[in-house]
Amino acid sequence: MFQGEEIQKLVELLKERDAYLYHACQLLDFKSYLNVGGIPSRSHLESNSQPYTPFKTDQNDRANDDWDKVFANLSDFGFTFAGGYDAVPNIYGPILFQIKPEVFYEATDVAICLRSAGRNDFDREREALKSISEVDRLFKHPVDEPDKSKRSYVKTRKELEKDFTNASAPEISCTVESGKFSLEYVKLVRVEPYIIQGHHLEVKVKEIISKSGENLRVYKRTKSSPYTNELLKILESGVKLLQDISENSNVSEELRDWAKRVINRGIASQFNESFAPYLYNGTILPIIQGKL
Structure with a gap:
């Protein structure tokens, strides 16, 4: 865990590598983030009576x-x-904050772990x-890569x-006294090119930003x-199970094949337990119900 001067060194390394931090969320959460004026902890949202999308890991996050x-x-x-590869979309949401590493200066400690904090025995x-x-050593190329x-x-x-040992994608967790990262460190917001019942997600995001008075640059992902x-x-x-999609004759052959490939990779649970329910409850349903 990094504190004090070590946080300064961490920021310097990430800047030298032109690396950024990323935080994804659902539309429901995005509005709550702007209501509290930052990228917050779940505790901060809860204490400010702001809605958020329930995650299957919430109980473990509390316990840990x-x-x-x-x-x-x-x-x-x-x-x-x-990019069209055999992967599940970002399970945390279709709205992505790209954040400058200097945001770490707001933290009292920074932990970079190689397992999700939502695991039962996470420490x-x-x-x-x-x-x-x-x-x-987390990075593929040397820091002086031409x-x-x-x-x-x-x-x-x-x-x-x-x-x-037992490594997966690096996950960063920070203790921040204010309970949130300031939006001033956000370089941009990238929105997936989703259209939900005729509503362009990018437009919804821009409407929320406009009403909040914040100044955030929004870009729609160009690849889809x-x-x-x-x-x-x-x-x-x-919410549908990936297995059902892979076996549905009314679904296009391309989508069925993608579903089968994801199942064969052993990552169907990412879709079934996280991506689909999170997206439905946090983005699709609020739009359908006219709440956002």
């Missing part, structure tokens, strides 16, 4: 004493699906990386497992998986 932490990642988790202090050199665009690439899970719209149409009628 992580409810008051502000979370971020080192990668854009929506990039792989958008933040014990599992946090201990040195800046360990953080540097192609600057590659310096921020994080290693894949298989690559991380060569250096770290070829079966994004079809998948959204299916989810508009309620």
Whole structure:
């Protein structure tokens, strides 16, 4: 875990690598974030009576004493699906904050762990990386890689497992006295090109920003998986299991094949337990009900 001068060194490393932090959320949560004026912990939302999308890990986060932490990642988790690959869209939401590493100056401690804080036996202090050199080893290329665009690439899970035991995607959790990261450190907000019952998500996001008085740059993701719209149409009628989609003859062959490939990769639970219910409850349903 990093504190004091170590946070300064961490920021310097990430800046040298042109690396950013990423935090994704649903539309319901996005409005709550702007209501409290920052990217908050779940505890901060709760104490300010702001709604948020329930996660399956909420109970564990409370039990593991992580409810008051502000979370971020080192990668854009929506990039792989958008590129048409065999992956599940970002489970946390279709609205992505890209945040400058200087935001860490607002934190009293920063923990970078290689497992999700939502695991039953997670111990933040014990599992946090201990040195800046360990953080540097999370990246695929050396810090002086001539192609600057590659310096921020994080290693894949298989690559991380060569250096770290039981590693998955790095997850960052921070103790922030105010309970939130300031929006002044947000470089941009990237929105998935979703259309839900005729409503463009990008437009909804811009409307919320306009009403809040905040000044955030919004960009629609330019790449989009070829079966994004079809998948959204299916989810508009309620949460579906990936197995059902893969076996539904009324679904396009392309979408069925994608579903089968994701199942074969052993990551169907990401869709069934997280992506689909989170998106439905946090973005689709509030739009359908006219609440946002």
